[in-house]
Amino acid sequence: MTYGLIGEKLGHSYSKQIHESLGRYTYDLLSLSREELEIYLKKREFSGLNITIPYKKAVFPFCDQVSELASEIGSINTLYFRDGLLCGTNTDYTGFLYAAASAGISFSGKKVLILGNGGTSLTARKAISDQGAAQILIASRRGESGCISYEDLKSHRDVEVIINTTPVGTYPDNGKHLIELSEFPACGGVIDVIYNPFKTVLLQQAEELKISHSNGLPMLVAQATAAAEFFLDENGFQAENERIIKMLRSQIENLICFGGSEVRARQSAQSHNKTFIRLDDPSLAEQVGRERGQLIYVPDSIVCTPQEKKALLQNGRAF
Structure with missing residues (x-):
């Protein structure tokens, strides 16, 4: 090699x-x-x-x-x-700063919260410090020295940027998350280093709240x-x-067709080199949505809840 x-x-x-x-x-x-x-x-x-x-x-x-x-x-x-x-x-350092810049996220003068205390957290900490962050908090479930607990976050609702460096929410444990983003009203930027799925729960929350965000692919x-x-x-x-x-993204993202012609959906799956999946049971949305490289067709007769739609869109986009 x-x-x-x-x-x-x-x-x-x-x-x-x-x-x-x-x-x-x-x-x-x-x-x-x-x-x-x-x-x-x-x-x-x-x-x-x-x-x-x-x-x-x-x-x-x-x-x-x-x-x-x-x-x-x-x-x-x-x-x-x-x-x-x-x-x-x-070079993880370079990659992290590229992801932040691509999403328009700045650390200068900001109060930043990093979730996790592993190797990626160390890289993020160095990069954020070099960019002039005003304060950096590290949240850990293990209670290491220099870290705060997740319970302590009640006293830090004013954080302005949140970085998830933990594997929580990574495939196949899609749907798991550590915090509710709505509890941090000052937050204006979110980076989740996970790239499978494309949109973790944390990033879906950021999208809903119109907060600048990036996954780990950049x-x-x-x-x-x-x-x-x-x-x-x-x-x-x-x-x-x-x-x-x-x-x-074009190779691995899912395309989700909510209604319309099944024949056209099948043709689109072939032209985009995607596996065609027809979803007749919306309760399987989480299971189906966590896989990749698919065109997921949801017939007009199937009504998905908002949560089921989120599950379908975690690895792709409406098509």
Whole structure:
């Protein structure tokens, strides 16, 4: 393997599609145990790697050089070679700031709430601090030092930006969420680093309240193109972000047809390369809506509740 992604349990990753869409190299996915990781990295039979959970800290000892940014965050997600030296850096930082900027979310002078205290939280914390946030709060269910509890949020209804860095709400646990956004009337920006589903409950609430928001797809793409620039020691790949985001969305989003001609819906499914699904039982909306790459046809005779419509739209758009 020359370039690729290393993690413990990769599941379905979009990293291969993103990197290979740049047209410069092949990119593989490799699930490794901790013991296998050590053996693999010591061999150095690769040109560049992305690192994901749970190895973003574990790779530090294998690097000859670590960027100041990665050291400050305490997390490496990109390994590359320069002059024969194995270097580690963090491009999640770049991806996070790209997602925020794309949604028009600013942190300067703001009171920011971060949900979660894991690796992504550390990256978000560094990025938000560098952007001049007035105050950063970390909410955790485990009660770690330096964090507040979710019960404590009652005293912080004035937060202006909310970032979810936890996996709560990720497929297959769609529908789960940690807070009610309506309880934070000063909030003007929401980022949820989850990208499966496209719209978590938190983001659907932001949409309803007309709050600027972003899911994790822009971050995923932007960290990958930033990594490609390190891999090849070239600039310019980040200019491809929007193209790649649109490509991925078109491939994996659902199209939902509420009524109309079933024949035309079937034709549209074929032309858009989607699996056709006819929904005759609205109680299955949550189950159907959590999958991807579908055209979901809801006959005129089927009446969906607002909650069922939200479930259908969590991974797509009305068509």
